[in-house]
Amino acid sequence: MIPEIGHVFMILGLLFALALSVIPMWGAARQDAYLISYRNPLTYGMFVSFAMAIFILGYCFYVDDFSVAYVAGHSNSQLPLIFKLAAVWGGHEGSLLFWVFSIAIWAAAIALLGRNLEAVYTARVLSVLGMITAGFALFALLTSNPFDRILPEVPMDGQDLNPMLQDIGLVFHPPALYLGYVGFSVTFAFAIAALMSGRLDAAWARWSRPWTLAAWIFLTAGNALGSWWAYYELGWGGWWFWDPVENASFMPWIVGTALLHSLIVTEKRGTFRNWTILLAICAFSLTLLGTFIVRSGIITSVHAFAADPARGMFILALLGLSVGGSFLLFALRASDLLSPARFELLSRESALLIGNVLLMIATASVLLGTLYPVLLDSLGGGQVSVGPPYFNAVFNPIALTLFVLMGLTLFLRWRRTEGRSLIPLLLPAGISLAAGIAVASRVPSGFTLWVVAGIATAVWLLLTHGLHLFTQLRNNDGWTLQRLNRSYMGMWIAHIGVAASVFGATMVSWFETERSVQMGPGYGAELAGYTFVYDRTLAYEGSNYSAKQGVIRILDSNERHIATVTPQRNTYHVRGNTMTKQGIDWGLTRDLYVAMGDPIDRDLYAVRLSYKPFVRWIWIGSLLMMVGAGLAISAHARVPTRRHVSQPVATAAA
Structure with missing residues (x-):
């Protein structure tokens, strides 16, 4: 009877999600305050329903209810309790339920923390999240119900959890990854709501940036924990292998990084509006694509879930509807969001734009390498494998160029920069190159330019950020701490984290x-x-x-x-x-x-x-990135008041 109650809660959560998709959105269209007021109660109802479903599934594992097919396939009476509970998301059906629950968590957080935001705007945001939740909940109920029974012949014991998953990594890695994945649906919902309102201004960027940072932190944590898990779990000690499933979580992280920097420009300069919307849509699209890659059975990976192609077609349909609809809306509204701001080639805006373009090119290169074997095989071209040599040859030069640009951007001004102001950077550049050559000369296998580039860019990031911190601390009147706000220090720490990770990856790759x-x-x-x-x-x-x-x-x-x-x-x-x-x-x-x-x-x-x-510097750097992003969130802790955002939305709605 208990599993059936869990099933009922899943259905109830679907109903709440469907109601949330329609009622507040309809109220926003009609400017009906009564219908709009349902946005929070429906969101909380959806959250409680899926929370109860997750709790009941965990209870089924706790009591060894092997009449539930999912429990029988992923647990055993001898399995330690911590792994029984982690097995809730250790397989396809349970992880999909946790995925839906994660969307409900984000939606409930917006309902709770967004009380000072314009009601019409939050109604649209929550309705979009309701649509996404309804789609995945329907997928779970129709094709992947974790509460399906094995009746009348109930096995005496379960088949046990995959031994590779019987590790503490299962407790932390998947939840962090899912929360990061799903977190980008929040930014997507904000973007769609902005397109519907016909306005995209600094207030929108200021409100959505902390949510994007939070999603980015979770996804960074998920990728770092996965890398750490692979390192100590696999006998060959690999920390990254360009596996298709690793790539599926890495691509949204890259686009999310571009989105964060684009939001900064939109917030501070009022430009990059179309670009910011496009990146928000792309980040969400890649999370759906990653779900398809992992659960469709089209690729072979140690990380992939065993799923049949029919499930993959369902996800593909969700991908087509959500991505196709959002791009159509973007095409209809893009001309209304053009920014009047202008800037010259040598400016901070240009550097950030070039960096974003490079990040998108890097994403495209990873996407091509991930999907090329599948596409070639489907066209009758035979089976091929694309491994680390391709990714290292294509991705690494783009990444190294980005790292050089990171140090340079600090010293560029908004709109226009005088070239002579960059002359002091010649010294850090020379020191960085000398350090790279010195370290590369000690490589056991012989001198290599990859080590020169890796070490030089890491030292370059360290020196340029140190120099910029020095200039921020010192002004004409002496030393001051006024410029060291939490937003700046968050950026500074995160970038130092990038330098640490680059240094660690370079050293362990060539000196191991x-x-x-x-x-x-x-x-x-x-x-x-x-x-x-x-x-x-x-x-x-x-x-x-x-x-x-x-x-x-x-x-x-x-x-x-x-x-x-x-x-x-x-x-x-x-x-x-x-x-x-x-x-x-x-x-x-x-x-x-x-x-x-x-x-x-x-x-x-x-x-x-x-x-x-220096292998641990990879994860030390990841931790610094998360700490820096957390500081940046704290700088935006005060939510915008109603007067900050009500005018654009109300005008558009009218």
């Missing part, structure tokens, strides 16, 4: 060393000046697996003990899969990474030793 050896009790091996001594092998039983764990001591060049790592191999009872758990001694400047492979005989194992310099 590894060695595959056979090890057992009493064996030792050396790598990068460290000695690894295999002491013993332990055997123990987990809640749903058996484990063999190696105990390996690590000594430095002076034979001093610095760490003990315990890589292991887990064999899961139900599915029989074997998964490795790496032993990692982490540090700020290097990680020592030990992966325990297949047994060679009773005492010997294949072991892979890796030395990974």
Whole structure:
């Protein structure tokens, strides 16, 4: 009976979403305050309904209700409780329900925090979110219901959760990713509401920017956690592999980054209006496309959900309706949103525009590499694979150009900049190039321009931002902190985070060393000046697996003990899969990474030793980006009052 109640709540949530799609929108069109007033109650009703559905699905996992097909396929009575609850979003059906719930969270947040915004405007925003929610809720109910029963023959136990997902990463990575994905639907809803009103002004940008920042933070967290999970979960220690599903979450992040910078120009200068709307539509479109890639079965990936093509067609229909309708509305309204602002080539506006164009080109290159094998195969051209060599060759030069532009833009003025004001940047440029050459000369495989470019751009970002901070602190009257507002410091910290990630990625990509050896009790091996001594092998039983764990001591060049790592191999009872758990001694400047492979005989194992310099700077940089974006949100914490936004919307509506 409990699963049926969850099913009822899903239906109820769909009904609330449908009502939210129609009633406030109709009220906004008729300027009917009574109909508009339903926007918040309907939103809260939708949120509560899907929250109850999620709660009931979690309860089904908690009590091991294997009469529910989704629970039987993704859980087991021996599965630890934390993974039972995380399994709610560990498969296609449950993750789709969580996706719908995430939209409801964002909609409820707008209803709660948007009370001072014009009622007509919020009615349109919430109605658009209701339409999106209704589409995905209908998809879940018709094709992917997580409450479907296995009756009358109920299995005695479940098939267990995929062993690869039995990790703490499952608890945090998918929710952060989904909240980031879905968060861009909020900016999309704001953009559609602005198009409907016929006005796009600074107030719109000021209101939507914090929501875009919040979505960007969640998506950054999701990508960073996924990268970290891949690093310590996979035996080869990869942190990014240009997998199609990785690309599906990376592309909206790139466009979202462009959108954030475009919103700044719209807010401060009143220009880039059409461009900002277009980016908002594209970011949302790419989240839908990513959903299609992951759930349609058109690509093969370790990250993809096993889904049939019929489900993919449903998502494709949603993609066509929402994207096609929004672009049609954009085409009809674009001429009304032209900006009168003018600026010269050497200006901050031009630099930001060029940066946005480069970000879109980078997105297009990733999209092409992701979909090309599918398109070629569908046209009878055979099966091909597009891997890291393509992406590194095409994406990296664009990214490095963007990093150079980031440092330059700080010193450009709005509208017009004198060329001679950029002369002081020659010194940071020279130091950066020298640093890149110096580091590249020490690459074990030989001098390479990629290292020069990577290190030089990281140092360039650090020096230019340091110089700009110095100029902000010092003026003609001495030193001052007045210019260091939270918005500026948020930008500064986020950009330093980019520099840290670029430095870490460059160093680990070109200076990593590894060695595959056979090890057992009493064996030792050396790598990068460290000695690894295999002491013993332990055997123990987990809640749903058996484990063999190696105990390996690590000594430095002076034979001093610095760490003990315990890589292991887990064999899961139900599915029989074997998964490795790496032993990692982490540090700020290097990680020592030990992966325990297949047994060679009773005492010997294949072991892979890796030395990974500065790899953690990748995730330190990601954390700094999120902290910076959080500071920028705090600078916009005070929502616009009614007088800030009511005039444009009321005029358009009239």
